[in-house]
Amino acid sequence: MTEWVEVGGIPDIPVLGARVVHTNTMAIAVFRTADDEIFALEDRCPHKDGPLSQGIVHGRSVACPLHNQVFHLDSGAGANPDDGCARTIAVKLVDGRIFISPKLRQQAAE
Amino acid sequence: MKPRLVVIGNGMAGMRAVEELLTRAPDAYDITVFGAEPNVNYNRIMLSPLLAGEKSFEDIVINGRDWYADNGIILHMGAKIEFIDREKREVVSACGIRAGYDRLLIATGSDPFILPIPGANLPGVVTFRDVLDVEKMLAASRTHTRAVVIGGGLLGLEAANGLRANGMQVSVVHLMPTLMERQLDEAAGYLLQRELEKRGIEINTRANSKEIYGSQKAEGILLEDGKRIDADLVVMAVGIKPSTTLAKASGLTCERGIVVDDHMVTSDPAILSVGECVQHRGAVYGLVAPLFDMAKVVAAQLADDATAAYQGSVTNTRLKVTGVDLFSAGDFSEGEGTEDIILRDAHRGVYKRLVLKDNRIRGAVLYGDTGDGGWYFQMLREGKDISDIRESLIFGQAFAGGGQENPKSAVAALPDTAEICGCNGVCKGKIVTAIGDHGLTSLEEVRARTKASASCGSCTGLVENLLELTLGDAYTGGSAIKPLCPCTDLSHGDVRRLILAKELKSIPAVMQELQWMSVNGCSTCRPALNYYLVCDWPGEYADDYQSRFINERAHANIQKDGTYSVVPRMWGGLTNSRELRAIADVVDKFNIPTVKVTGGQRIDLLGVKKEQLPDVWKDLNAGGMVSGHAYGKALRTVKTCVGSEWCRFGTQASLSMGVLMEKMTWGSWTPHKVKMAVSGCPRNCAEATIKDFGVIAVDSGWELHVGGNGGIRVRVTDLLCKVETEAEVLEYCAAFMQLYRQEAHYLERTAPWVERVGLDHVKEKVVADGENRARLYARFMMSQKFVQKDPWAERATEGVHTHEFKRLALAAE
Ligand code: SRM
Ligand SMILES: Cc1cc2nc3c(=O)[nH]c(=O)nc-3n(C[C@H](O)[C@H](O)[C@H](O)COP(=O)(O)OP(=O)(O)OC[C@H]3O[C@@H](n4cnc5c(N)ncnc54)[C@H](O)[C@@H]3O)c2cc1C
Ligand code: SF4
Ligand code: FES
Numbered sequence: 001m002t003e004w005v006e007v008g009g010i011p012d013i014p015v016l017g018a019r020v021v022h023t024n025t026m027a028i029a030v031f032r033t034a035d036d037e038i039f040a041l042e043d044r045c046p047h048k049d050g051p052l053s054q055g056i057v058h059g060r061s062v063a064c065p066l067h068n069q070v071f072h073l074d075s076g077a078g079a080n081p082d083d084g085c086a087r088t089i090a091v092k093l094v095d096g097r098i099f100i101s102p103k104l105r106q107q108a109a110e
Numbered sequence: 111m112k113p114r115l116v117v118i119g120n121g122m123a124g125m126r127a128v129e130e131l132l133t134r135a136p137d138a139y140d141i142t143v144f145g146a147e148p149n150v151n152y153n154r155i156m157l158s159p160l161l162a163g164e165k166s167f168e169d170i171v172i173n174g175r176d177w178y179a180d181n182g183i184i185l186h187m188g189a190k191i192e193f194i195d196r197e198k199r200e201v202v203s204a205c206g207i208r209a210g211y212d213r214l215l216i217a218t219g220s221d222p223f224i225l226p227i228p229g230a231n232l233p234g235v236v237t238f239r240d241v242l243d244v245e246k247m248l249a250a251s252r253t254h255t256r257a258v259v260i261g262g263g264l265l266g267l268e269a270a271n272g273l274r275a276n277g278m279q280v281s282v283v284h285l286m287p288t289l290m291e292r293q294l295d296e297a298a299g300y301l302l303q304r305e306l307e308k309r310g311i312e313i314n315t316r317a318n319s320k321e322i323y324g325s326q327k328a329e330g331i332l333l334e335d336g337k338r339i340d341a342d343l344v345v346m347a348v349g350i351k352p353s354t355t356l357a358k359a360s361g362l363t364c365e366r367g368i369v370v371d372d373h374m375v376t377s378d379p380a381i382l383s384v385g386e387c388v389q390h391r392g393a394v395y396g397l398v399a400p401l402f403d404m405a406k407v408v409a410a411q412l413a414d415d416a417t418a419a420y421q422g423s424v425t426n427t428r429l430k431v432t433g434v435d436l437f438s439a440g441d442f443s444e445g446e447g448t449e450d451i452i453l454r455d456a457h458r459g460v461y462k463r464l465v466l467k468d469n470r471i472r473g474a475v476l477y478g479d480t481g482d483g484g485w486y487f488q489m490l491r492e493g494k495d496i497s498d499i500r501e502s503l504i505f506g507q508a509f510a511g512g513g514q515e516n517p518k519s520a521v522a523a524l525p526d527t528a529e530i531c532g533c534n535g536v537c538k539g540k541i542v543t544a545i546g547d548h549g550l551t552s553l554e555e556v557r558a559r560t561k562a563s564a565s566c567g568s569c570t571g572l573v574e575n576l577l578e579l580t581l582g583d584a585y586t587g588g589s590a591i592k593p594l595c596p597c598t599d600l601s602h603g604d605v606r607r608l609i610l611a612k613e614l615k616s617i618p619a620v621m622q623e624l625q626w627m628s629v630n631g632c633s634t635c636r637p638a639l640n641y642y643l644v645c646d647w648p649g650e651y652a653d654d655y656q657s658r659f660i661n662e663r664a665h666a667n668i669q670k671d672g673t674y675s676v677v678p679r680m681w682g683g684l685t686n687s688r689e690l691r692a693i694a695d696v697v698d699k700f701n702i703p704t705v706k707v708t709g710g711q712r713i714d715l716l717g718v719k720k721e722q723l724p725d726v727w728k729d730l731n732a733g734g735m736v737s738g739h740a741y742g743k744a745l746r747t748v749k750t751c752v753g754s755e756w757c758r759f760g761t762q763a764s765l766s767m768g769v770l771m772e773k774m775t776w777g778s779w780t781p782h783k784v785k786m787a788v789s790g791c792p793r794n795c796a797e798a799t800i801k802d803f804g805v806i807a808v809d810s811g812w813e814l815h816v817g818g819n820g821g822i823r824v825r826v827t828d829l830l831c832k833v834e835t836e837a838e839v840l841e842y843c844a845a846f847m848q849l850y851r852q853e854a855h856y857l858e859r860t861a862p863w864v865e866r867v868g869l870d871h872v873k874e875k876v877v878a879d880g881e882n883r884a885r886l887y888a889r890f891m892m893s894q895k896f897v898q899k900d901p902w903a904e905r906a907t908e909g910v911h912t913h914e915f916k917r918l919a920l921a922a923e
Contacts, residue, residue, distance in 0.1 A: 008918045015287055016630065016656040019918040030918055034296055034630050035443035051672040054660040056633040060444045063633035065660040065668050070633070074446050095366065098918075 004092065004099040010036055012098075018053040018062070023102050028089050029053030030098060031073050033060055039073035040091045040100050046084035112140045113212035115412065116201055118191045118356070120145025122154055123385025123401040124217025125173055130409030132181055138413060141183045142209045144201065146190035147240055150174055154240070155398060158430045161244050161272030194360040196378060213412060216357055216368060216376070216383040220350035220396070225260065229322030234329075235344045238269045247343065251276035254342035258282075258331050260319050262289040264429060266347035267302075270311050271431040273345070281312040281339050283319055283331065288618070293427045293438040296630055297454070297461050298477040300618035305434055305459075314339075352387045352394055367394045372419040374408045384408045390420060397425045426487050428480065435476070437483035440490050441465070442473030444629060453504045454625040457523035461622060462504055463629075469497045482506040521575040528611040530576070531562035531569045541573060545580045553577065571604040595634035597626050602855035606642055615647050617654055631657075638856035641743065644779050645851050648893035655911060661741035663914060665901045666723055674723060675716040677740035678730050679776065682750040682768030682788075683711030692733020696726055710747035710785070712738055724915055727902035736900040739776070743857070745847075746785045748772040749797065753790030753807065760790035762807035767836055768796075771805075771843055777897040778847065778890075781854040781863075786843070799827045802850075802860040803843055808832075812839050816846060816872065817864035825861040828869045831877045845876045845886035848893075 013019050013032040020043055021028045027043035029052050037060070043053045050066035061079060063070045070079035076086040090101040115131075117124050120143050128141060145151075156170035178185045189203040200210045222237035224230050236246045247269070250257070255278060259270045262284030270280045282289075288299030289306075303313050318334035322344055330340035352367035363369045363377035367389030374382050374390075384404045386396060395401060400423035410418030426439030442465045444450070453462045460478035464471055464486065471490040476483055485507045489496060496503055526539030544550060544560050556573055557563050563573045577585045593599050600608070605624065614620045617639050621631065631639070636657035643651040661667050666674035680689070693713055697705055704716040718726055727737075739746060748771050751757065753764030768788040775786070787798040788805040798804030800820040804827050806813045811834040815827035830846070833839060849872065854863040864872060876883050904910035 011285075012913075012918060014656060014913065019913075019916070021918045033443065036291065037443050048670065049672070051668075054664070054668060054672075056636065056659065057656065058630055058632045058636065059628065060446075066670065068633065072446065 004101050007098050007100055009098065010038065010093070010096050013038070016057045018055075018057060020051075020053045021100065021102075026102070027051070027053075028100060028102060029062075030091070030100065031057055031062060033057065033073070038091050038093055038098055040089035041071070041073065041076055042087040042089060044086070045069065045071075046078070046086055052086060112138065114210060115139035115141045115213050115215065116209050116211035117141065117143045117215045117217060118194075118201065119217035119219060119385065119387075120147065120149075120151050120185065120187070121217060121219045121385065122151075122172075122398055123219070123405055124215060125151040126402055127215060127217065127384050127405040127408040127412075128183070129173075130405050131412050134409050134415075135413040139213070141181070142186070142211075143178070143183055144186045144189045144191050144203060144207075144209075146188070147242070148188035149241055150178070150185070150187070152241065155430070157238070157241070157244050158268035158272060160241075161247060161269065162275040162432070163272075164432065167241065191356060194356065194381075196360055196381075199380065212380070214381045215408065215412075216362075216381060216387060217385045218353040218356060218387045220386040221353045222346065223349040223351050224346060225319060225348055227319055227321055229324060229328065230346070232322055232324050232326075232328045234324065234327040234342060235322060235346060238265050238345055238347050239350075247273060247345065248276065250343040251278050255279055256281075256341045257343040257345065258339050258341040259345045259347060260331070261345075261347035261349070262286070262313065262315065263292065263347065263349070264290060264427060266345070267306065268430055269345045269347050270306070271309070273343070274309060274311055278343070279312075280310075281314060281341070282306075283314050283317045283333065283339070285316070285318055287315050289313065289315070290429070290438075293475075294436070294477075295442055295463065295475055296618045297463070297622050298436065298438070298475050300616065300622055301459065301461055301477045302429075302434065302436060304619075306431075350386065350396060352389065354387060357383070357387070365389055372407075372421070373411050373416065374404055374420060375411065382408055382411060391422050393422060395423065395425065397427065399423060399425055424487075424491055426474075426483065428483070435478055435480040437476040437480040438474065439483070439487045440471070440473035442475050448472065450629060451500075451504045452627060452629075454622055456623045456625065464504060466496070466500075469495050469500070471496060479506075521572060522579055524611060530572050530607065530611070531560075536560050536562040538576065541576050542580055545577060551577075551581065551585065569603060569607050571601045572607055594638060595632055597621075597628040597631055597635050598624060600624060602638065602858075605639070606646075606853075606855075609642055609646055615643065615651055617643070617657060641779060641781065641856050645893075649896045655914075662743070663911075664720060664723065665727075665737055665741060665905065666718065667741045669716065671717075673717045673719055675714050675740070676718050676723070676726055676730070677708065677710075677712055677714045677738040678735035679738040679772070680712040680735075681772050682748050682765055684750070684765065684769060685712075689733055689735055692730055692735060695733075696729045699729065700726055702726075708740070708747075710740070711749050712740075712747065714740070721915055721917070724906045724912070728906035731900065731903050731906060736776075737902045743780055743782050744784070745772070745775045745778050745780065746783050748775075749785075749787040749801070751788070751790050751795035753788075757790055759793060760807070761809050762790060762812065764788040764790035764796070764805075764807050767805065767807075767812075767839060770836065770840060774840055774844060774894070775847060777899070778851070778894060779897065780847065780851055781856050782859040784847065784850070784860065800824060801827065803846055805839060805843075810834070812836075814839065814842055814846075817860045817869070819859055819861035821859075823861075828864065830869075830873065841883065841887050842876060844890040845883045846872070848886040848890035849875050851890075851893075 007021050018029045018031040029041050029043040031039045043051050045064045047069050050064040052062050054065040055062040060073050061070050069083045071086045076088040092099050151173040153170045153172050159165040191201045192204045193202045202208050222239045236243050257273045257278045257280050259266045259282045262282050270282050274280045288296050289302050320334045321332040322328050328344045332338050354364045357368045358364045368383045368387050370383050370388045376383050385401050403423050404420050407418045407420040429436045449466045451464045463475045465473040470493050474486040524538050528538045530538050541562050550556050563570045594602050612623050620639050640654050640657040655663050666676050702715045706714045708714045748768045750765050750768030754760030755765050784802045786803045787796040787801045789796040789798045790807050798806050800818040804815040813832050814830045816830045818827035819825040
């Protein structure tokens with residue numbers, strides 16, 4: 001079953017920025033676009049584990065801070081298909097509060 | 111006897127439902143309406159023109175007393191329902207009126223949201239929802255002069271405009287970076303802000319209201335950042351919430367709003383609900399169009415037609431500020447498979463953006479020219495496939511046969527007096543005239559005749575545009591100028607010149623006026639634009655942190671494992687026991703794994719976690735140390751040797767010279783990193799001849815060297831000139847830095863820049879022309895005033911950007 005965990009509100013994340021949530025098993029980057037959309041990816045770049053949360057967010061993408069590979073926030077896919085895919089984490093917004101579901105995707109992936 | 115229908119709420123949705131019912135089934139019910147407001151039914155939307163003085167109350171009445179009488183409706187005005195007795199099927203008003211029902215319709219609308227801040231209930235604080243609120247505002251405008259509106263959404267801006275029209279000084283305080291961010295994207299928000307500012311309305315974005323101050327009545331507002339705005343009237347327009355108190359108290363299912371099914375029926379089958387107070391399929395609405403759709407379904411339901419169902423609505427918005435044309439509809443966020451068609455015509459102040467997905471319009475934002483809003487909206491609602499008209503879609507319905515926007519319009523729109531070539535002070539008019547008068551046809555000829563683009567060359571693209579504009583197809587030249595990034599056709603040089611010529615002072619302004627082809631840029635152009643604006647508008651431009659790379663945002667260097675390195679400044683490579691002790695203590699206290707002496711004569715602490723950074727800095731600050739900017743496109747190090755202070759060969763005091771240079775230049779942002787060195791004699795132990803600015807002491811003074819680089823491609827410096835005094839070293843150093851700051855492209859170090867513009871150009875600006883040198887020096891020193899604040903101290907103890915170092919908390923695990 002999906003377990004949603006509240007992690008904060010939209011204003012906790014800067015526009016075109018990201019914040020990190022640490023669970024027991026992984027770090028999750030929660031992003032906010034200019035249009036106040038919220039996305040979450042595992043905070044680990046498929047290239048060399050760069051913390052995606054620290055990259056520059058533009059449109060619906062983020063550029064990894066280590067070697068500048070670009071990933072789509074919604075699908076986790078690399079803008080350049082050779083760059084692989086970052087793991088997505090389910091997010092939902094309820095009245096401006098952000099909920100993520102780390103368990104679900106993790107189990108699915110394991 | 112006819113069944114009895116009672117309606118709670120004499121507003122737009124409730125009465126529309128009654129109107130619909132009367133057309134469908136004129137005599138089906140005995141109708142009784144309760145309204146809390148002491149008025150007949152009026153058009154709430156028109157409160158804005160009412161406030162602005164463009165309409166009177168009579169103009170905005172929808173149904174006057176006659177309408178109720180003619181249709182046999184009993185109207186109780188000023189009668190608020192306090193209680194619904196669902197057992198007895200009866201409603202009771204505050205003043206004791208009772209009415210029994212067979213069917214009940216709840217149409218209580220919304221309540222304005224009141225920010226829970228101190229002073230929110232002082233007299234002089236009003237909301238913007240009904241006629242009474244407008245009367246209060248009009249009364250205040252007659253006797254008072256200053257108003258603050260909290261909220262830069264539709265309501266807030268219409269209130270601000272109305273108050274301004276009544277002669278008040280108005281400031282808008284808005285939490286988000288751009289206005290109406292729910293309906294508009296950044297670009298349109300920027301245009302709107304500019305227009306409202308032109309009308310004399312002060313706009314404060316990113317402004318969080320902390321408190322409304324005043325003893326007996328509101329006297330002003332205090333913002334989170336400490337700014338105070340005095341005001342006699344404070345309008346709260348921060349949003350609305352569905353009015354559910356009554357329904358909740360009566361035990362109906364409510365979440366955000368009163369929950370209804372597709373037939374607009376609540377959890378009690380005898381009770382329907384309509385308007386802003388309802389929640390349908392999880393959505394609540396704040397505009398009339400969906401409410402009118404709902405009203406039709408309510409009427410059908412009451413007329414026993416169970417086939418009608420409400421499916422939810424797509425909405426569109428227009429701002430009712432006379433003279434501002436603005437339209438927004440649908441979803442305009444980017445997503446997988448979405449494409450943008452953008453048209454920016456800065457000259458006419460037009461911005462249009464269509465978001466497409468699978469060849470269908472998904473969202474539209476129009477500013478300045480909204481004539482086609484309805485057309486786009488219709489196609490959006492119908493989900494029409496636009497493949498065949500895609501080419502000309504953005505030009506609007508009237509446009510037949512795929513024309514082309516002129517890509518040169520930004521240059522065409524410049525006035526004749528706009529300076530094109532900054533080096534030689536040549537304006538647009540002069541170039542255009544020269545092309546015409548002398549039959550010039552190539553860049554080289556323009557250079558020879560006018561000197562434009564003959565120096566640093568950063569305006570080459572603009573000059574070529576002018577050639578093209580003036581000669582049309584006759585111009586065949588055109589060098590391959592590389593665009594800054596895929597978001598624009600303009601080169602770095604063009605963008606820099608246009609920022610100055612058009613006085614663009616924010617990233618959205620640049621993107622709008624220079625017709626950027628993406629919505630909010632990319633990771634290549636945003637840092638570049640941010641630097642250009644920081645450099646060009648010192649003290650005026652507010653640095654955009656989200657447009658900086660992580661190192662500059664975190665003021666530390668990110669490492670391969672996601673930890674950071676911290677390098678404190680050691681002025682001129684000089685240190686002492688107090689600093690070393692502070693470093694040692696920090697290393698122990700925070701368990702820092704690696705301590706290394708850098709190639710830049712200072713100490714690097716590697717492996718610090720991001721959350722630890724502010725505490726590490728705080729301790730280093732306490733030991734007297736500040737940020738070394740080892741992470742920045744900024745002044746890095748000034749290496750020195752021991753010089754005449756100690757060395758048996760030293761000819762000048764290179765150590766103190768280096769310290770003076772570093773104290774003058776630290777904190778400065780530059781196109782790429784800048785490194786300096788001072789050697790005490792030509793043996794050059796500080797390796798000054800591979801630095802951006804290198805100084806070598808000789809018996810008679812100082813040799814100044816520029817454009818060196820020790821990195822990927824080693825380049826030895828060029829000799830700029832020789833000077834005699836320390837003061838001269840400092841003046842030339844600052845002038846050189848400033849010229850580099852103004853002319854180089856972002857991420858171009860001094861070595862390639864000097865090669866591009868030529869050493870002669872640099873010599874002419876910095877050495878030969880003393881007045882120019884003095885100007886550059888003054889400009890540099892002026893900029894320094896705004897940046898020589900230790901970024902570490904600001905973050906460790908002064909509360910700047912502390913959010914950067916916080917994680918999001920897990921609320922429950
Ligand atoms: C720490 C240090 C190496 C050391 O352990 O000594 C260092 C470390 C890095 N250098 Fe360097 N450089 C260091 C001195 C140098 C020097 C020597 C000097 O300054 O005298 C050079 C050659 C001189 C020059 O720049 O002309 C140097 C040429 C580079 C280059 C190539 C620059 C070029 O123009 O070709 C890069 C890459 C870049 O900037 O794009 C670079 C980039 C880097 C980065 C920032 C790589 C990165 O982007 O993460 C490294 C950061 C590590 C960190 O977190 O501290 N580093 N780097 C030195 C820090 C000096 C300081 O106190 O600030
Ligand atoms: C200044 C302003 C400008 C606007 N501009 C636009 C616009 O340009 N375009 C657009 O689409 N929309 C606009 N709107 C929004 C639009 O007016 C509303 O969506 C619409 O009025 C909602 O209709 P409603 O019937 O649900 O609520 P209302 O019109 O608010 O009617 C609800 C009525 O119920 C009464 N009531 C509440 N509780 C009780 C009770 N217990 N007993 C008796 N009566 C009660 C209230 O007093 C009120 O009169 C604007 C709103 C405002 C305030
Ligand atoms: S030379 Fe500089 S950039 Fe290369 S590994 Fe060493 S520190 Fe890193
Ligand atoms: S680790 Fe992300 S691009 Fe290399």
